[in-house]
Every structure is written in C-alpha cells, then in structure tokens.
Amino acid sequence: MWKTVVRRVLIMIPQLFVLSVLVFLIGKMMPGDPFTGIINSMPDIDAARIEELREKAGLNDPWSVQYKNWITKIILHGDFGVSYTYKIPVKDKIKLPAQNTLWLSLFTVMLTYAIAVPLGIRAGRYNGSKFDKAVLIYNFITYAIPTFILSLLSLLLFGYQLRIFPTSGFVGLDSIGNTGRYIASRIYHMLLPAMTAAVLRTTGIVQYLRNEVIDAKSQDYVKTARSKGVPIDKVYSHHIFRNSLLPIAAFFGFTITGLLAGSIFVETIFMYQGMGLLFIESIMSRDYSVINALTLLYGTLALFGSLLSDIIMIIVDPRIRIE
Structure with a gap:
C-alpha cells in the first residue's frame, strides 16, 4: 500500500x-x-x-x-x-473561508451518505416495488435540477418564507464568545446549504448502490449463503452491502475534494463565507493573487482526491493493488 x-x-x-x-x-x-x-x-x-x-x-x-x-x-x-x-x-x-468550506463539505458528505446509502440499499433490495419507483423518480428529479435552481428555491422557501434557516453568513453575531452557542450557530447556518448540496449529490451514489445490490442478489456467494441458512438481513448487511460499497468507495475521495472545490454556487447563493464565495468576489475585483491561489488549491485537491480514492479502495478491499 x-x-x-x-x-x-x-x-x-x-x-x-x-x-x-x-x-x-x-x-x-x-x-x-x-x-x-x-x-x-x-x-x-x-x-x-x-x-x-x-x-x-x-x-x-x-x-x-x-x-x-x-x-x-x-x-x-x-x-x-x-x-x-x-x-x-x-x-x-483564505484561512477562514477555507475552514468554513471544510466544515461545510464534511457536513455535506455526512448528510449525502446518510441519505444515499439507505435509499440505494433498500431500492436495490426491493427493486420493482413502489419504494424503488419512488427512489427512481427522486433520482430523476435531483439529476435534472441545476444546483443554483434548487439553492434558490431552498433559500426562498426555508429562508425567506418559512424563516426556518438563516439566509446568509456562517455564524450568528450573538453567539460570539460562547463556545456552545457558537458551535450550535455554525451547524445551524450550515444546515440549509449542506442539505441542498447533499440532495443533489445523492443521485449517483443511490443509482450505483441500487444497481450493485440488484446485481449482487444473483451472485453465487449470495445463493451459497442463503442455502446455508444465513438470515436474509445478515446476507444483505454482511455480504451484499460490503461488496456493493466498492464502487462507492472509488468515488469517496472525489466526493470530499469535489465539495471543497465545487461549492461556488451554493456558497454564493447562501452568502456562506467560504472559498467559493471568495473566488467569485476575487474575480469581480480582479484580485489575481487570490484567484491564482484558489485555482491552484482546487487543482491540487482534485489530484489528492484521486489519490484518496485509491487508498480507500485498497483499505476496503485489500485484494486490490493499484499499479
């Protein structure tokens, strides 16, 4: 390794x-x-x-x-x-915007997999059911809708009309100086942009996982496990799920680094003070030193994303040796 x-x-x-x-x-x-x-x-x-x-x-x-x-x-x-x-x-x-983008990206990744993995596993297990059809419709919608459209709709509905979430910033000014309130405020300000980004990024994961589960159900190792009397729930949790995660693991590194480098639309629309918003502001003001630094950082993250994905693949399946 x-x-x-x-x-x-x-x-x-x-x-x-x-x-x-x-x-x-x-x-x-x-x-x-x-x-x-x-x-x-x-x-x-x-x-x-x-x-x-x-x-x-x-x-x-x-x-x-x-x-x-x-x-x-x-x-x-x-x-x-x-x-x-x-x-x-x-x-x-770029120090503070980088920290803000890092926390937003990690939060988005957690929400993405918390949504995508259960949907993909259950849709694959009960393919052809009403639940599976509902998941396919969900995938079709989330794949077709642009990021900025869903971001604007989320901001309009949950931010301005229902007033459930804040419409800008990364922390409330009234929480400065209180550690507990500061952390809670940070999470509160991240919820809406993170949920918006997570919903759009579940599409590929759900589809890959669903297809892998459907294919795995007809494999010999699954039939062997069932013939030995292994409970169906254990077959899915210990056999099918583990093997179905391989293609998802291959994209995990790209998912993290892609969020770090690709949150421009979300951060700009939600006025979240991260690297994406700073990048747009730097372009508008022709601040080339900041533009060059951020662009170089984005490219470097893409290269490290490829390396991270390979490392994760080796950890998940030690039989794999990438040359």
Whole structure:
C-alpha cells in the first residue's frame, strides 16, 4: 500500500508543476489587471501613478520572471503573495473561508451518505416495488435540477418564507464568545446549504448502490449463503452491502475534494463565507493573487482526491493493488 502511495505522490509532482504553469498563464490571459479597478473608480488618477504601481508589483516583468518569483515564494515560504483588494497576505485571507468550506463539505458528505446509502440499499433490495419507483423518480428529479435552481428555491422557501434557516453568513453575531452557542450557530447556518448540496449529490451514489445490490442478489456467494441458512438481513448487511460499497468507495475521495472545490454556487447563493464565495468576489475585483491561489488549491485537491480514492479502495478491499 505504502509503495503505491509513494509512487502516486511522486507522479503528482510533475502534474502539480504543469498545473501551476497553466494556472499562472490563465490568470495572465484574463483581461485587465488588479489596478484596472482603480481607473474605473478614480478616473482622475494620474496614469503615471498607475504605471508606477504596476512596476512595483512586477506586472511589467516577462511572464517567465513573474512565474519564477511566484512559484518560488510558494514552495519556499508558502507565500501566495498579497491580496490586491484586501491588502493582506493571501494565505491569511483564505484561512477562514477555507475552514468554513471544510466544515461545510464534511457536513455535506455526512448528510449525502446518510441519505444515499439507505435509499440505494433498500431500492436495490426491493427493486420493482413502489419504494424503488419512488427512489427512481427522486433520482430523476435531483439529476435534472441545476444546483443554483434548487439553492434558490431552498433559500426562498426555508429562508425567506418559512424563516426556518438563516439566509446568509456562517455564524450568528450573538453567539460570539460562547463556545456552545457558537458551535450550535455554525451547524445551524450550515444546515440549509449542506442539505441542498447533499440532495443533489445523492443521485449517483443511490443509482450505483441500487444497481450493485440488484446485481449482487444473483451472485453465487449470495445463493451459497442463503442455502446455508444465513438470515436474509445478515446476507444483505454482511455480504451484499460490503461488496456493493466498492464502487462507492472509488468515488469517496472525489466526493470530499469535489465539495471543497465545487461549492461556488451554493456558497454564493447562501452568502456562506467560504472559498467559493471568495473566488467569485476575487474575480469581480480582479484580485489575481487570490484567484491564482484558489485555482491552484482546487487543482491540487482534485489530484489528492484521486489519490484518496485509491487508498480507500485498497483499505476496503485489500485484494486490490493499484499499479
């Protein structure tokens, strides 16, 4: 197992290098620069002053020189530069949003599997029943509806009309200073966006699990267990369920890292102060140092998601050795 992990990590080094170059070049190809907004907001500012700021920031250097300075600071010091908008180090700016996105992602994963696993197992066990048909309809709806549509509907119904959940923020101001109330407030603010994201992400898991259970019911090891008098509930819980989890385990790493990198719509609509909302705000303000840092982080998470999925597969089924 450890040989596989080390080999995959070594392979990731050139992948991360290529990713960093692409991220930097894409950022350079975007229209304008961090000082373009100054011209729009302060039309009377001296053009020489703008040029002086660009020169000081190194934006007039060749792209190769800019990339070398950027990547060297990241590797040696973990320095992603300074946010042009907030005038603070990028790593300090993304620290709180990263924590918020991490907790939201973990909460969403727990809700996703809490919903998907029982639905998939029961639908596969009683395929063709009314419950199975209801699950198929649920899958069809959740697969077809876009993320931003369900997010807006959830916000409108549960946030503004029923007033069950807060409509923005990640914690209530009145809970600051009280540990118990602070934790409860954090969970309360995460419930609606996490439930919305979880419902949309159950589709693939439910369908895969349902199909695996249906296929497993006709396998020889299940027939053998039944012929030996093993109770049907134990057959499902110890035999079918364990083998049906393999394809789900293959996507588990991608599920976690995908949530960390793909919560832009949910965080923006619910005004949840995470990395997704910060990414949109940085694009609007042309804060390229933050944009590059977040994009590089998203790409790195995707690579680690693949590695995590392989490790989980090996743990779930030791017979598997991924070369």
